[in-house]
Amino acid sequence: MRSIDKVLSHIDANLESSLERLFHLLKIKSISTDPAFAGPCREAAVWLAGELNAIGIAASVRSTSGHPMVVGHRQSGKSGPHVLFYGHYDVQPVDPLDLWDRDPFDPAIVTREDGTKVIVARGASDDKGQLMTFVEAARAFIAETGDLPVDVTILFEGEEESGSPSLHPFLEANKDELSCDFALVCDTGMWDASTPAISVMLRGMVGDEIIVRAASRDLHSGMYGGSAQNPNHIVADIIAGLHDENGRVTLPGFYDGVIEVPDQVKELWQKLGFSAEEFLGEVGLKFPRGEKDRSALEHIWTRPTAEVNGMWGGYQGAGSKTVIPAEAHAKFTFRLVGDQDPDKVQESFRAYVRSKLPPDCTVEFIAKKGSPALRLDFGMPALEKGKKALKDEWGKDAVLSGMGGSIPIVGDFKRMLGMDSLLIGFGQDDDQIHSPNEKYNLTSFHKGIRSWARVLNELADD
Amino acid sequence: MRSIDKVLSHIDANLESSLERLFHLLKIKSISTDPAFAGPCREAAVWLAGELNAIGIAASVRSTSGHPMVVGHRQSGKSGPHVLFYGHYDVQPVDPLDLWDRDPFDPAIVTREDGTKVIVARGASDDKGQLMTFVEAARAFIAETGDLPVDVTILFEGEEESGSPSLHPFLEANKDELSCDFALVCDTGMWDASTPAISVMLRGMVGDEIIVRAASRDLHSGMYGGSAQNPNHIVADIIAGLHDENGRVTLPGFYDGVIEVPDQVKELWQKLGFSAEEFLGEVGLKFPRGEKDRSALEHIWTRPTAEVNGMWGGYQGAGSKTVIPAEAHAKFTFRLVGDQDPDKVQESFRAYVRSKLPPDCTVEFIAKKGSPALRLDFGMPALEKGKKALKDEWGKDAVLSGMGGSIPIVGDFKRMLGMDSLLIGFGQDDDQIHSPNEKYNLTSFHKGIRSWARVLNELADD
Numbered sequence: 001m002r003s004i005d006k007v008l009s010h011i012d013a014n015l016e017s018s019l020e021r022l023f024h025l026l027k028i029k030s031i032s033t034d035p036a037f038a039g040p041c042r043e044a045a046v047w048l049a050g051e052l053n054a055i056g057i058a059a060s061v062r063s064t065s066g067h068p069m070v071v072g073h074r075q076s077g078k079s080g081p082h083v084l085f086y087g088h089y090d091v092q093p094v095d096p097l098d099l100w101d102r103d104p105f106d107p108a109i110v111t112r113e114d115g116t117k118v119i120v121a122r123g124a125s126d127d128k129g130q131l132m133t134f135v136e137a138a139r140a141f142i143a144e145t146g147d148l149p150v151d152v153t154i155l156f157e158g159e160e161e162s163g164s165p166s167l168h169p170f171l172e173a174n175k176d177e178l179s180c181d182f183a184l185v186c187d188t189g190m191w192d193a194s195t196p197a198i199s200v201m202l203r204g205m206v207g208d209e210i211i212v213r214a215a216s217r218d219l220h221s222g223m224y225g226g227s228a229q230n231p232n233h234i235v236a237d238i239i240a241g242l243h244d245e246n247g248r249v250t251l252p253g254f255y256d257g258v259i260e261v262p263d264q265v266k267e268l269w270q271k272l273g274f275s276a277e278e279f280l281g282e283v284g285l286k287f288p289r290g291e292k293d294r295s296a297l298e299h300i301w302t303r304p305t306a307e308v309n310g311m312w313g314g315y316q317g318a319g320s321k322t323v324i325p326a327e328a329h330a331k332f333t334f335r336l337v338g339d340q341d342p343d344k345v346q347e348s349f350r351a352y353v354r355s356k357l358p359p360d361c362t363v364e365f366i367a368k369k370g371s372p373a374l375r376l377d378f379g380m381p382a383l384e385k386g387k388k389a390l391k392d393e394w395g396k397d398a399v400l401s402g403m404g405g406s407i408p409i410v411g412d413f414k415r416m417l418g419m420d421s422l423l424i425g426f427g428q429d430d431d432q433i434h435s436p437n438e439k440y441n442l443t444s445f446h447k448g449i450r451s452w453a454r455v456l457n458e459l460a461d462d
Numbered sequence: 463m464r465s466i467d468k469v470l471s472h473i474d475a476n477l478e479s480s481l482e483r484l485f486h487l488l489k490i491k492s493i494s495t496d497p498a499f500a501g502p503c504r505e506a507a508v509w510l511a512g513e514l515n516a517i518g519i520a521a522s523v524r525s526t527s528g529h530p531m532v533v534g535h536r537q538s539g540k541s542g543p544h545v546l547f548y549g550h551y552d553v554q555p556v557d558p559l560d561l562w563d564r565d566p567f568d569p570a571i572v573t574r575e576d577g578t579k580v581i582v583a584r585g586a587s588d589d590k591g592q593l594m595t596f597v598e599a600a601r602a603f604i605a606e607t608g609d610l611p612v613d614v615t616i617l618f619e620g621e622e623e624s625g626s627p628s629l630h631p632f633l634e635a636n637k638d639e640l641s642c643d644f645a646l647v648c649d650t651g652m653w654d655a656s657t658p659a660i661s662v663m664l665r666g667m668v669g670d671e672i673i674v675r676a677a678s679r680d681l682h683s684g685m686y687g688g689s690a691q692n693p694n695h696i697v698a699d700i701i702a703g704l705h706d707e708n709g710r711v712t713l714p715g716f717y718d719g720v721i722e723v724p725d726q727v728k729e730l731w732q733k734l735g736f737s738a739e740e741f742l743g744e745v746g747l748k749f750p751r752g753e754k755d756r757s758a759l760e761h762i763w764t765r766p767t768a769e770v771n772g773m774w775g776g777y778q779g780a781g782s783k784t785v786i787p788a789e790a791h792a793k794f795t796f797r798l799v800g801d802q803d804p805d806k807v808q809e810s811f812r813a814y815v816r817s818k819l820p821p822d823c824t825v826e827f828i829a830k831k832g833s834p835a836l837r838l839d840f841g842m843p844a845l846e847k848g849k850k851a852l853k854d855e856w857g858k859d860a861v862l863s864g865m866g867g868s869i870p871i872v873g874d875f876k877r878m879l880g881m882d883s884l885l886i887g888f889g890q891d892d893d894q895i896h897s898p899n900e901k902y903n904l905t906s907f908h909k910g911i912r913s914w915a916r917v918l919n920e921l922a923d924d
Contacts, residue, residue: 033781216746240702284678299688310776319495
């Protein structure tokens with residue numbers, strides 16, 4: 001029996017205990033954006049370091065000015081590449097809680113109407129489930145073969161969902177320790193439930209929250225209505241003016257640096273049989289919004305966006321309150337592609353907002369750190385090895401896909417540590433990450449572990 | 463000594479105990495729009511009925527399907543008009559609570575920097591303070607003269623701040639009992655702190671809350687951003703499109719029935735020395751919004767408006783959440799003037815909203831009951847008597863003013879009970895009604911009581 005087959009058998013035989021460990025991690029309320037959950041974030045880090053040490057990967061919890069990092073190392077004593085595996089143990093907030101079918105921190109395996117089994121919990125897919133696929137693969141390898149096929153360094157972060165404020169200083173301070181031949185990043189998805197994918201393009205992101213202030217206090221709309229500025233209207237005007245009637249973003253210079261995807265890549269993508277109706281139909285929609293002269297796949301993979309993730313002002317309670325609020329808020333994010341410059345986009349946005357402001361009103365900006373878009377090196381040898389491993393496991397060629405979301409870490413690895421990243425993950429479009437009832441397919445978890453075992457095996461020198 | 467002088471002296475000598483009673487009422491958390499406060503609403507009604515009975519006005523608490531009414535009667539046994547006094551004991555919600563300098567339900571007299579004494583509490587001005595000016599005037603009259611100068615019926619409502627759902631059925635069911643020669647309504651303000659006013663024009667109102675729904679769940683903006691509809695943007699477009707660049711409301715037919723104020727009235731108003739800069743300067747603003755070819759006084763007294771009192775959608779917490787929400791909300795109110803038809807305005811608004819909706823999105827409307835605008839009968843004899851009483855008390859002619867806010871009860875009295883209303887109140891522009899730190903000038907309370915005593919005295923047949 002080849003050693004990889006033993007490892008795969010070990011994974012199959014121990015799926016129950018792998019799930020138990022995942023559930024333990026899912027129960028920890030590691031919401032990084034809310035300071036009230038700093039304790040659970042540290043708890044998750046401590047637990048993960050303990051697990052790595054138990055496997056035989058020497059790991060420690062490393063403090064930062066925010067939530068801690070977990071770093072682990074294991075030398076294989078063999079020639080071949082040294083890889084860094086990255087994941088994050090923090091999760092998104094869970095509101096609105098009333099839309100969850102069950103406690104988001106009480107994971108369970110639920111059988112859906114179509115018979116698929118899914119793991120339901122906050123973080124099941126983003127990113128605890130994904131992260132544990134690698135940990136369990138490493139565990140099986142060491143258990144069966146006494147070793148890993150390549151040198152492995154592990155980096156688990158606890159601030160990915162809150163802008164990673166501690167990441168740059170940490171990478172800078174630990175450059176030598178963390179610089180490997182390349183990185184494995186698991187925070188991505190499959191093409192569909194049975195077709196693996198490797199993401200080769202990532203959108204970047206930059207953002208701003210705005211607080212528009214008018215009167216010095218809330219006003220009665222009977223007394224002041226029609227005469228006093230209403231910040232709700234100002235914020236609405238700002239939002240409404242961001243797109244023209246063709247769905248293009250109106251900010252001056254916004255499309256500077258946007259790169260057209262080569263025709264041959266577009267042709268490849270057309271063969272994927274991607275259906276906008278199906279993609280949107282799954283979430284109850286039909287018609288793609290966005291630039292009218294672009295396909296839905298372009299909208300989400302290769303085109304920049306301007307999106308309002310939150311807005312609020314005035315009375316939100318039951319009934320009516322005839323108030324003109326003193327201030328109104330909106331949170332904007334811009335997805336970036338090609339060579340768009342996050343700083344320039346933010347500058348242009350801020351100038352636009354100021355231009356929409358009546359002279360007796362003010363605006364405050366709260367920046368969200370920017371990161372540019374990324375394209376992977378198609379000539380990277382690990383890409384071919386990853387494709388082979390995934391095909392062996394899933395029986396289908398991996399799709400080389402674009403990706404709508406941004407994974408800033410990939411840019412940081414490239415710029416700060418000189419590493420390319422191989423982006424392999426097992427999430428599905430309908431995982432409802434960042435939403436109520438987040439789930440991770442049981443197949444994603446099980447075959448995800450098997451996939452990582454195969455990838456590690458392929459990466460070793462023959 | 464004339465009996466009115468005795469009554470006025472009684473009022474002066476008993477101001478302390480009048481304030482104690484007002485404070486008792488102000489401590490009751492009678493927030494009508496929030497069902498959690500149904501108990502305190504009833505408590506306020508019961509307390510008021512008890513006070514009226516103690517004075518000698520036979521009163522009872524009358525149940526409705528919502529918060530109860532208080533109705534009282536006292537015959538004077540004299541010829542002369544029979545008047546109905548109307549006030550409301552319910553108050554607005556108190557959020558945002560952190561902007562209050564003190565507990566909104568722990569009233570206190572505070573001395574301002576300029577030496578004016580003010581009563582600070584939710585409802586101090588709207589409408590508990592105003593309502594108690596009449597109760598205390600009646601108390602003094604009966605105490606000093608053993609009687610009231612005219613027949614008085616009293617109606618206190620507990621749902622004025624939440625759309626008065628029980629009012630129509632109650633007026634209908636008690637038509638005979640409540641129909642008087644005319645009504646006295648105290649829910650209005652003075653021209654300034656030393657100049658009384660009688661309101662002769664009232665804007666009407668109609669409203670709608672909209673809930674725009676797009677995807678069947680919250681989406682991740684990385685995965686769906688650029689392609690899936692974002693309800694925040696749709697609601698913002700709806701709000702932004704409501705006004706054109708000249709500040710006019712764009713709804714088709716919206717200005718049907720708007721009546722121009724006669725030139726001679728405009729001329730009178732110009733003599734008032736109203737300064738938009740001062741009016742807006744008090745709340746930290748400078749430039750009137752609204753129709754560009756109209757004055758600020760027209761904006762707030764004689765022109766219709768479209769105002770967003772609240773809007774919200776998506777993530778509002780600390781930090782960032784890259785979500786495309788499934789739904790977004792906005793609460794609209796329209797102030798109406800002249801003969802604008804509330805139903806037609808609502809219809810036009812709803813058609814407009816639907817026209818802005820992408821075909822795969824839906825909207826739900828939650829109506830706010832409408833009431834048309836009102837103009838008072840300038841030939842009403844009580845108007846002259848009211849003016850004389852106010853001049854006697856304040857030493858200045860009362861301004862016959864327009865009023866930006868709507869007081870639907872005045873229309874209901876006219877249409878359902880055939881009564882005109884005399885609108886006299888002692889609120890100030892800076893009372894911050896519906897806002898944090900609501901106050902009522904101590905002078906308004908004291909001289910308000912004296913004013914009502916004089917008005918009652920004047921209304922009696924010679």
